[in-house]
Amino acid sequence: QLSRDLNQYQQTAANISDVSHELRSPLTAIIGYGELLGMNTELDAAQMLYINNIQQASQDLLNLVNNTLDQSKIQSGQIDFHCETVDITMLIEATKAIVFPVAQKRNIQLWASAPKHMPSINGDFGKLKQILVNHLSNACKFTQDGTVTLLAKHLPQKARMQFTIT
Numbered sequence: 050q051l052s053r054d055l056n057q058y059q060q061t062a063a064n065i066s067d068v069s070h071e072l073r074s075p076l077t078a079i080i081g082y083g084e085l086l087g088m089n090t091e092l093d094a095a096q097m098l099y100i101n102n103i104q105q106a107s108q109d110l111l112n113l114v115n116n117t118l119d120q121s122k123i124q125s126g127q128i129d130f131h132c133e134t135v136d137i138t139m140l141i142e143a144t145k146a147i148v149f150p151v152a153q154k155r156n157i158q159l160w161a162s163a164p165k166h167m168p169s170i171n172g173d174f175g176k177l178k179q180i181l182v183n184h185l186s187n188a189c190k191f192t193q194d195g196t197v198t199l200l201a202k203h204l205p206q207k208a209r210m211q212f213t214i215t
Contacts, residue, residue, distance in 0.1 A: 065118070065121040069117050069118035069121065072114045073111065073114055073115070073118075076107055076110055076111045076114065079103070079107045080104060080107045080111065083100055083103050083104040083107060086100050087100050087101070112183065112186075116183070130173045130176065131173050131174075131175065132172065132173060133171070133172070133173070134169045134170075134171060135169055135170050135171070135173075135174050135177060136169050137163045137167040137168075137169065137170065137201050137210065140174065140178060140181070140201075141161045141163045141181075141201055142161070143178055144178055144181040144182055144185060144199065145159060145161040147178075147182050148186055148189060151189045151190075152189045152197060155189055155190075155194075156194050157192050157194065157195060157196065158195070158196040158197070159185075159189070159196075159198075160196060160197070160199070161198070161200075162199075162200060163200070163202075164201070164202070164203065167201060167203055168203060170210055181212060184214050185197065185199055185214055188215075197214065197215070198213075198214065198215050199212065199214050200213045200214075
């Protein structure tokens with residue numbers, strides 16, 4: 050029974066992975082065509098709003114597909130982690146650079162900082178950045194004309210780093 054359940058679980062994870070890959074290509078094309086349409090200077094404000102809505106919804110769906118694919122990989126033991134020394138200040142700056150255009154479009158001030166003498170950690174820079182980008186992007190999406198802040202804090206007594214998004 051256990052062997053059959055494990056096999057069925059692995060097959061389900063593989064199917065999710067296949068479907069996720071199949072969805073990414075057309076979504077990427079939709080986003081690309083939306084960007085091309087957005088470059089048209091002859092569109093009126095309503096048409097530009099529709100294109101922006103299409104682009105945002107497509108990007109949200111692509112993020113959902115990517116997250117589903119990552120979750121499937123994690124559950125099936127197929128995800129690769131690249132452990133390296135991660136400079137927290139560089140991580141914060143890289144995250145801010147990616148999310149800045151989203152915040153700017155929504156008239157949101159984006160603040161991100163870490164203390165000057167923040168120690169490095171061992172981890173997967175890319176995965177950590179993806180997590181922070183996802184959470185920071187969501188904070189920008191659900192903030193109306195305000196400020197979104199990402200702070201990093203070292204908690205030496207617990208041997209941890211704390212990231213706070215407000």
